[in-house]
Each structure stands twice: as structure tokens, then as C-alpha cells.
Amino acid sequence: MTQPPFSLWVYLSQTPLLWLTITLLVYAAADAVSRATHRHPLANPVLHSIWILAAFLWLTGTRYETYFSGAQFVHFLLGPATVALAIPLYENRKAVMSAIFPMLAALVVGSVSAIGSVVLLAEALGLPRNVVLSLAPKSVTAGVAMGISESLSASPALTAVATVLTGIMGAIVVTPMMNRLGITDFRARGFAAGLASHGIGTARAFQVDEVAGVFAGIAMSLNALVTSLLVPLAVTLLLR
Amino acid sequence: MIAGLCVILICQLAGEAIVRGLGVPVPGPVLGLLFMLLLLLLRDRFPSLAFGPLKDDAIVGVARGLLANLSLLFIPAGVGIIQLINVLLEHGWAIVFALAVSVIATLFITAGTFLIVSKLMKRRDAGGAS
Numbered sequence: 001m002t003q004p005p006f007s008l009w010v011y012l013s014q015t016p017l018l019w020l021t022i023t024l025l026v027y028a029a030a031d032a033v034s035r036a037t038h039r040h041p042l043a044n045p046v047l048h049s050i051w052i053l054a055a056f057l058w059l060t061g062t063r064y065e066t067y068f069s070g071a072q073f074v075h076f077l078l079g080p081a082t083v084a085l086a087i088p089l090y091e092n093r094k095a096v097m098s099a100i101f102p103m104l105a106a107l108v109v110g111s112v113s114a115i116g117s118v119v120l121l122a123e124a125l126g127l128p129r130n131v132v133l134s135l136a137p138k139s140v141t142a143g144v145a146m147g148i149s150e151s152l153s154a155s156p157a158l159t160a161v162a163t164v165l166t167g168i169m170g171a172i173v174v175t176p177m178m179n180r181l182g183i184t185d186f187r188a189r190g191f192a193a194g195l196a197s198h199g200i201g202t203a204r205a206f207q208v209d210e211v212a213g214v215f216a217g218i219a220m221s222l223n224a225l226v227t228s229l230l231v232p233l234a235v236t237l238l239l240r
Numbered sequence: 241m242i243a244g245l246c247v248i249l250i251c252q253l254a255g256e257a258i259v260r261g262l263g264v265p266v267p268g269p270v271l272g273l274l275f276m277l278l279l280l281l282l283r284d285r286f287p288s289l290a291f292g293p294l295k296d297d298a299i300v301g302v303a304r305g306l307l308a309n310l311s312l313l314f315i316p317a318g319v320g321i322i323q324l325i326n327v328l329l330e331h332g333w334a335i336v337f338a339l340a341v342s343v344i345a346t347l348f349i350t351a352g353t354f355l356i357v358s359k360l361m362k363r364r365d366a367g368g369a370s
Contacts, residue, residue, distance in 0.1 A: 027312045046311045050318040057322055064323050071316030077306060078313045080248045082269035083255075084303035086276035091300075093281075102358040110350030118342035125334045131327060138339060139346060142314040147267030157320025158327065162339060164318060170343045177344070183351055185358070192351035196343050199310050219350075224270055232265040 013062060019070025026052050039207060041171040044200065046164045078143035082224065085141070089221040092214050099187060099215075106188070107219065110195045111226045114139035115234045123239070132239065134158040137231050138166040141198040144224040148231050163198070170197025171204035186212040194219030244298030248306075251275040 012018045030045035030052070037043040057067055068075070089096070096103065115136055122132040133154035137145040142163040149159035174193045183189055190212030193201035198220050206213030255271030258264060264271070280299075283289045293299055321328065328335075 023315060024312075027315060031311070046314050046318065049315045050321065053315065053319045054322045057319065064320060067319060068316060071319070074313055075316040078317075079252050079269040079272070080245070080302075081306040081310055081313055082267070083248045083252045083272040083276050084306045086251075086273045086280065087300055087303035088307070089273075090277055090280045099358070101361055102354045105357040106350050106354035109353040110346055113349045114342065114346040117345045118338055121338040121341055122334075125338060127331055127334055127338070128327075131331060131335065135335065135338060139343070141310070142317070144267055144270055146317055147269065151265060151267065155324060155327075156317055158324055160314055160317040161321050162335065164314060165336065166339050166343050169340050170347060173344060174347055177347060178351065181348075181351075183355065185355060188351045188354035188358070191354050192347045195350045196346035221273070224273065228266045228270045 013060065014066060016070035016073070019067045020073055021070075022056070023049075023053065023071050023074060026056075039203060041168055041200070041204060044164070044168050044171075046200075047168060050161065050164070078146070082141070082143045082147075085221045085224060088217045092218055095214055096218055102188075103191060103215075103218070103222070106191055107195065107222050107226055110192065110219075111139075111223055111230055112234075114196060114223075115227065115230055116238065119234060119238050129239065130154055131158065133235065135162050136235060137227055138162040139196055139198065140224050140227045141220055144228060148228050152232070152235060164200070167197040167200025170201045174201065174204065175208055187215045190215035191219045195223045198223070241298065241302060243293035244300075244302040247279070247293050247299050248272075248276065248302060251279065 027045060027049045030043075030048045033048070034040070034043045034045045053067075056062075057064065118135050118138060119132060122135050127135075133152045134149055134156075135158075136152070136154075137148040137159060139145075140148070140163070142160050145159050145163045146156040149156045170193060174189070174197070178189045178192075186209045190202075190205040190209065193205045193212065194216030195201075197204075202213065202216035202220050205216035252269050252272035254275055255273075256268030258271055259266060259268040276299075279289075279294070283294050
């Protein structure tokens with residue numbers, strides 16, 4: 001009796017179509033929940049999609065390689081999306097040029113502290129070298145962070161999760177923290193949000209203030225460049 | 241749309257080729273980002289470059305579409321965490337702690353640097369004017 005549906009599952013679970021469809025379906029649902037909660041940081045669609053899909057793979061005993069045969073079509077678009085970050089940078093070039101010195105200073109100092117703090121802290125906590133390397137690029141947008149992680153032969157999957165967690169924590173903490181510190185310059189607030197917590201911080205900044213959002217987007221694009229130059233350098237200096 | 245996507249892919253391809261060829265320690269797409277930016281700035285400088293997808297908003301349309309769904313693109317790699325479940329069970333809390341402290345420190349230092357330099361610039365400009 002149970003033979004036909006079971007063999008159908010065996011067939012479908014090996015096809016890319018099933019896993020691509022499930023990935024998009026889970027994300028669409030998680031994104032709908034996120035929108036319904038007015039983009040609350042804790043309803044982050046990436047975080048929830050990841051654990052739901054991981055649980056589904058675990059329950060069905062599916063190997064990650066099988067899953068990835070379908071999900072790779074989505075994964076491939078990370079590269080073009082990184083190139084596309086040039087567009088907001090180009091469109092806001094006047095805003096960039098008008099605050100170029102504060103931005104460059106904040107970019108270099110912020111990028112160094114984002115990498116340095118997590119590498120030193122992770123080392124002090126005694127985390128294995130492979131984990132430390134995977135955490136180093138966590139403040140840049142996940143596509144770039146995973147590229148950096150790959151070029152260090154660390155773990156891109158761990159980097160992806162660390163990046164998403166960093167984004168969510170930054171998005172939750174940035175507004176209360178800046179209010180407590182009495183920082184009212186929305187350019188500075190947005191720039192910090194985009195630099196420390198990339199796209200998720202940028203989305204949060206846009207909800208709070210338009211200027212903050214633009215500066216967050218600029219910080220995210222610029223930090224993608226600077227961090228990919230700095231991480232290999234920092235790793236050779238801080239870890240030996 | 242296809243023409244716009246082509247320009248983006250060509251920038252990425254150029255980036256990847258240079259990274260592989262010269263052994264630059266930067267992800268290929270990041271170099272592609274720089275090429276894309278340069279291409280758009282050159283187009284504004286030299287009107288003869290403004291043809292096809294560089295003339296209309298084809299690139300902007302594709303880029304908007306990609307960036308609007310940026311979150312989706314992280315998911316396949318993120319699900320790879322199931323291969324690292326042992327690392328998470330052993331070091332999960334230490335990782336979360338390191339990330340939390342680092343993100344708070346980064347927010348504080350970045351906003352602080354921006355404000356300090358912005359004030360210094362204003363003071364210098366005011367000093368220059370008087």
C-alpha cells in the first residue's frame with residue numbers, strides 16, 4: 001500500500017526541482033511573517049528559513065549535497081548580487097562625496113575593529129582556528145563574507161550563519177544603543193549600522209530614518225571592499 | 241533585462257578572471273563591483289559609452305531585483321550549517337558571545353569615529369573661513 005508514494009518520494013527527493021521549490025517556499029513564508037511583523041529583527045527571514053530547512057533535511061534524512069543540487073541555482077546569484085551593490089553606491093555618489101572624510105575614517109577604523117575584535121575575542125575564548133577564521137569576515141554582506149571565508153579555506157557555511165547572527169544582533173541593538181549614547185546624527189548612526197551589520201542593519205536603518213538607510217547602504221558596499229582586503233592581512237598579523 | 245544582467249555578469253567574469261589570473265586575495269565579485277562602478281562613472285564622463293544597457297536603466301532594474309531579494313540568496317549556504325552541527329553544539333555559546341561583543345564594539349567605534357572626524361572637519365572649515 002505505501003509502496004507507490006514512497007517510491008515517488010525517493011524519486012522526487014533526488015531531483016533539484018523539489019529542493020529549489022522548498023527553498024523558495026520556506027523563504028516566501030518566512031518573508032511574509034517578517035512583513036506581517038513590520039520587519040521585526042527577531043522575525044528575520046534568513047534565520048528562520050535556515051533552521052526550518054535544516055530541520056526538514058534532518059527529519060527526511062536528506063544529504064546536504066542532494067539539497068544543494070537544487071539550491072545552487074539560488075546560491076549562484078550571490079555573485080551578481082555583490083556586483084549589483086555598485087548601483088546604490090553610484091546612485092548615492094553625491095552623498096558619499098559630501099561626507100567623504102568622516103566616512104573614510106569611520107570605514108577604516110570600523111572595519112579594523114569589526115575584524116580585530118572578533119578574531120581576538122574568539123582566540124581568547126579558545127575557539128578552534130577554523131572557527132576563528134570563519135568568524136573574521138562576519139560584518140560584511142554574506143556573499144562577500146563567504147567568498148572571503150572560502151579563500152581562507154575556512155567554513156563558508158559557518159560564516160553565513162555568523163554573518164546572519166551578527167546582522168540580527170546589530171539590528172536589534174543599534175537604535176536603543178545610539179539613543180542611550182545621545183547620538184543624533186543619522187548619517188553616523190546609519191553608517192555604523194551598515195558597517196557592523198551589513199544588509200540586515202541597512203534594512204533596519206531604512207525603517208528608522210531615510211538618511212540613515214542611505215548611509216547604511218553605502219557603508220555596506222564600502223565595507224565589502226575594505227574587509228576583503230583587510231581580513232587576509234589581519235589573519236596573518238593576529239594569528240600565527 | 242537580459243542585456244542588463246549581461247553587463248553585471250561580464251563585470252563579475254572580469255573580476256573572477258583577474259582574481260584567478262593574478263592571485264589577488266579578494267573575492268572576484270568584489271572586484272566586479274569596482275568594475276561596475278567604474279563603468280557607470282566612465283559612461284557619465286564619455287557620452288559615447290552610453291549605448292544599449294548602459295544607456296537605459298536595464299542594469300538598475302536587474303540590480304534592484306537582485307538586491308531586493310538579497311536575503312534569499314544566503315539561505316542555501318546557511319543550511320550548510322547542518323554539516324557543522326558538532327561545532328555548534330560544542331562552541332555555539334562562545335561564538336554568539338564573541339559576535340555580540342564584537343558587533344556592539346563595532347557600532348560604538350564606527351559611529352564615534354564618524355562624529356569626531358565630522359566635528360573636526362566642521363571646525364577646520366569654520367577656522368578657514370574666519
